[in-house]
Amino acid sequence: MSDEYDSYESDLSFEFEEEGYSSEETESQDSPGSNGSPASESTSPNALCKLTYRSFPMLSFIEENFIAKAQDLRSLFLPDFSVDQLLIMLQYKNWLKLEVLSDYYDNWPKFREACGLCEESGHERFKTVKDFMCPVCCESGDLQVFSLQCNHEYCSTCYRTYVETTALHGAIVRCIEPLCNLAVLHLDIVSLINMLPTGVSLTEELQKLDLKKNDETDGDEKEDSDTDLLSLESSETNRNDPSPFHVTADLYFDVFDFSKTLTSTDGLDHLNDVNPLLNSPALLQAARISVDSRFKKFSWCPALDCPSVVQLETFVNKTDSNQKQESRLSKVPIVACFKSHEFCFNCRFENHLPSPCWLAEKWIKKCSDDSETLNWLQAHTQGCPECLALIEKNGGCNHVVCRKCQYEFCWICFGPWSEHKSSFWQCNRFVPEEVKETELNKSKHLLSLSRYLHYYQRFAAHQISMAGDYKTLGTIHAHMLNYMKYTSFTERNSISWNDIQYLSDSYKGLCAGRKTLMWSYAFAFYLCPNNFSTIFESMQDFLNDTVEKLSQLLEQLKLMQPSKTLRVLIANKREKFVELTALVLQRRRMLIDCANSGIEKGDLVFLQTS
Amino acid sequence: MAALPKRIIKETQRLVSDPVPGITATPSEENLRYFQVTIDGPSSSPYAKGRFDLELFLPDDYPMCAPKVRFLTKIYHPNIDKLGRICLDVLKDNWSPALQIRTILLSIQALLGAPNPDDPLANDVAVDWKSDEAKAIATAKEWTEKYAVPSTDSS
Incomplete structure (x- = not known):
């Protein structure tokens, strides 16, 4: 037990270092939300495994890790800025409060420039301009335009599409003008997204929004027992969605929807109403990246459309494929998300007891062997050396940045890119042992x-x-x-x-x-x-x-x-x-x-x- | 196919009526989103006197995403691989809907004038470029001569 604890400590500090955390900050930041979100500590459903974790909805994650940080900064250090501006600073600094402060005190003009912020000057963002020709869509006439303080005007429809597209990258959204660095604040993003397209009546749009909202929250709260099973059909069609948890996860998790009928209080409603920032797709995407890149501590619930995040309080040593096979079932970190989907934090896959992780992984691989999809994946993709997400190279350089965990590596040798600065070509070596090994595996597979x-x-x-x-x-x-x-x-x-x-x-x-x-x-x-x-x-x-x-x-x-x-x-x-x-x-x-x-x-x- | 967006029509008109020196872009008759492009090598570069054929395609979500561009003529360049794919920031992350076909083609022309072997796409070329730049430039000239100078290209 004692060495377990040690490894937990040491790895944790490693992680903080990597992310620039001081342990003090993490403690204050990652404490459960005060809004009564269902994030109390739980213990593992695997009775053999001593493990504590918290589970909460995605939106609580944004509130706790992003908005609360900005509010903290505002109330304690930087009262002159709006939460929205502080969010941009935090996002630029990878959500590290201390880094924001140090850069702020270090060289504010430089930091402001890098973030793309400027003095709030009562600039009117939306206005209608007579005889305007939008450089993006080339439509002209009396158009509603959007611009930041830089006055780079584009028609609001184009701006909206632009923001929707760029938000998916998870980075700060900036002015459309190629060399303009000014950031589009999250509230502006929200107002652009919620903007009424010209020529659509208000009621029509509201209905649409309503529908959309229902759609979005479909998986989250079904207080009405009436709607729940009636939507059974639609949720079944969703099964065709490609899930990274190929073999069985989708079926299994869909099934549990029934439990929601009788026990559903997610506390998501009030979140949605309280803070319009939570509607920003850019913030949502940033949260996804944030969770994905801190995958040692956070995990999505792998269930289909389940919006919950699990945060480990106990450190789990990810079993390395190089390490000795860990067969003890007490080492299988089963957790349950707040919607009671049980999954293994290690494999990010359904509760696979009594199989140990390595066995489950092997089995899943084996089961997918026959599928054409996997064949294709094996032929065309490689796992990210850090988070194992499958990556297809669609052209471009061999300097690959994992979309999921942001790890930079070389496509040829799978080593970290940082080592490649001046000697990128030296990784082109042929290793005959590896080739032999794969051939051997194939023949064994046939026998069994x-x-x-x-x-x-x-x-x-x-x-x-x-x-x-x-x-x-x-x-x-x-x-x-x-x-x-x-x-x-x-x-x-x-x-x-x-x-x-x-x-x-x-x-x-x-x-x-x-x-x-x-x-x-x-x-x-x-x-x-x-x-x-x-x-x-x-x-x-x-x-x-x-x-x-x-x-x-x-x-x-x-x-x-x-x-x-x-x-x-x-x-x-x-x-x-x-x-x-x-x-x-x-x-x-x-x-x-x-x-x-x-x-x-x-x-x-x-x-x-x- | 859906109607061509105004933006594409305008850009095409301008490319034809007000062409960029050293660059031509002609839309295909069957598909107005597909362009045949030629770029002349910058005079101060190893690609001088060469005329390179490229293809350019405007995807459905253009201008929200970058056009797809590829060299058709063989070229010896550290940022262009043997399939003609181009490693250029404005074609990837730094794309902005305010950029245009013409600005992209100008960027590509500039890339010919300033190869960047530190961020390579064609590794073998980049190796040569870094170990013996003079030789690499000579090879680039040779390839230009062989594949891109119009008289030999016409065959």
């Missing part, structure tokens, strides 16, 4: 194919079943809704959501069970057959059996027609559901414990295949 298929089919079966369970639940939910709507008119004596809360719990239990089963097949695939692996397999059977019983029970509910008797039936089934769910969870825990102790004692041994 049939064995692999056996386990994969079982793995995939549960994955598909999970989607099936989800559909079943959707049908039941719809029945319930109809029934409740109907009874609320006719009688007082209807069931309340509280009465069927257990269904949601059962469903979560069912998913958790299936998920663990899936990964136990991956686990078994890499296991050396011996007496202990047989024991493991029989525990697998137990869990499998219970899971199927629970699934069947759910299936039975689906077949019921909504009627007065439904309530009675639901009440009768309740006990059975609760009992089976508890059993699933218990057997799941036993399976994981069995795997864990087997690994720790050395009874379960992994095959040395690739």
Whole structure:
């Protein structure tokens, strides 16, 4: 335990150094928001792993890490500036308060120039100019133009498109004029984005905005239980979206949407209303980059459309592929986002217990081997040496900057670019060992194919079943809704959501069970057959059996027609559901414990295949 | 295809009516977003007397994103690779919608006059350039002679 703590400390200080943090600042900055955001410390769902973390929505991240910093600077040091201006300074200095202060006191005119700020002079940003020809779109007439204090005027429609496009880069948005450095403040960005295009009536636009807002917040808050499952269809079409968490994550996480129906208080509403800055796409993108580039401490929830961020309070040593395989399950840093999607902080992938991380990673790679997409990725992309994001080189120099973590490296040797200043060509060396190794791996893969298929089919079966369970639940939910709507008119004596809360719990239990089963097949695939692996397999059977019983029970509910008797039936089934769910969870825990102790004692041994 | 934006029409008109010295840009008849471009090598550079063919394409979101430009004529230059791709800041991060086709082509012409082997695209060329600049310039002249001087190019 003690050396664990040490490594945590040392790595943390390393990170601060890298980011120019003083530990003092981080402590004051990264403390939980005072706005009551759901960011209290949690402990890992992996009972074997001692880990604390916080989880909160993306917008809280912006408030805490960006806006709060600017407000701090304003109230403590630089009261002459607006929060908006301070945001630009912070953004320019990579959100480091101390750096802003030091540059400010060092040479303010130079710093101001670099940030692109200028004196606030009551400049009218939007105005209508007679007979104006916009240099960008070449439209002319009496146009509404936008300009900063520099008076470089462009029609507001072009400015809006420009801001929308540039905001995606996550850098400070500057005046369109090529050599003008003036920054477009975030509030200006927001007013440009919310601007009414000429010729569109106000009501029309408001409706659109409303729709858009609904769209955006779709995944965030569905207080209305009515809308939730009705939008099931639309969320399913989203599944085609490419997710970096290829194999199973998308299915799995979609499924959990049901829990929102019954337990949803995100506290996002008030955030959206309070601070218009939070609508700035540039700030949103800056937040994305900020989270991505501090990936040792922060992670997105990998669930589809889930806007939550998890921040580790305990340091997790990312297992290096060069290091010895870490098989202890106590080292699997499972966290749950505030929407209770469980995932592994190490792999940024769904909860893969009882498989250790290296195994899960191997398995995922293996499963994707067959897909053309992966073939393509392997042929055309390379992982960023720092954050492993896949990068396709689309032309341009070999000096590559990772979009995600901003790491600069050489495309040819994958070493840091900083070492390439004067000797960029020396990395062109041929390493025959690497080539041999990959060839060997390929032939081994062929040998184990049939064995692999056996386990994969079982793995995939549960994955598909999970989607099936989800559909079943959707049908039941719809029945319930109809029934409740109907009874609320006719009688007082209807069931309340509280009465069927257990269904949601059962469903979560069912998913958790299936998920663990899936990964136990991956686990078994890499296991050396011996007496202990047989024991493991029989525990697998137990869990499998219970899971199927629970699934069947759910299936039975689906077949019921909504009627007065439904309530009675639901009440009768309740006990059975609760009992089976508890059993699933218990057997799941036993399976994981069995795997864990087997690994720790050395009874379960992994095959040395690739 | 959607109607051509006014901006492209205006730029095209101006390119034809008021051409930049040493640069021609002619839109293709089938696709008005596709231009055949020639750039004359700057007189003080190893590319002098050469006339280089390029292609230029205006993507759908032009002018919000930069035009795509590529050399068609072989050229020995540290910032242009053998596929003709160009490493130039204004074609990437430093693009601004206020820039135009003509300004971009002028930048490319300027790049011919001032190769930058410290930020190379064609590594092998950059190596030569840094180790023996005189020889590299000689090769560049030779290539220009061979591929870009109009009389031999006409074949």
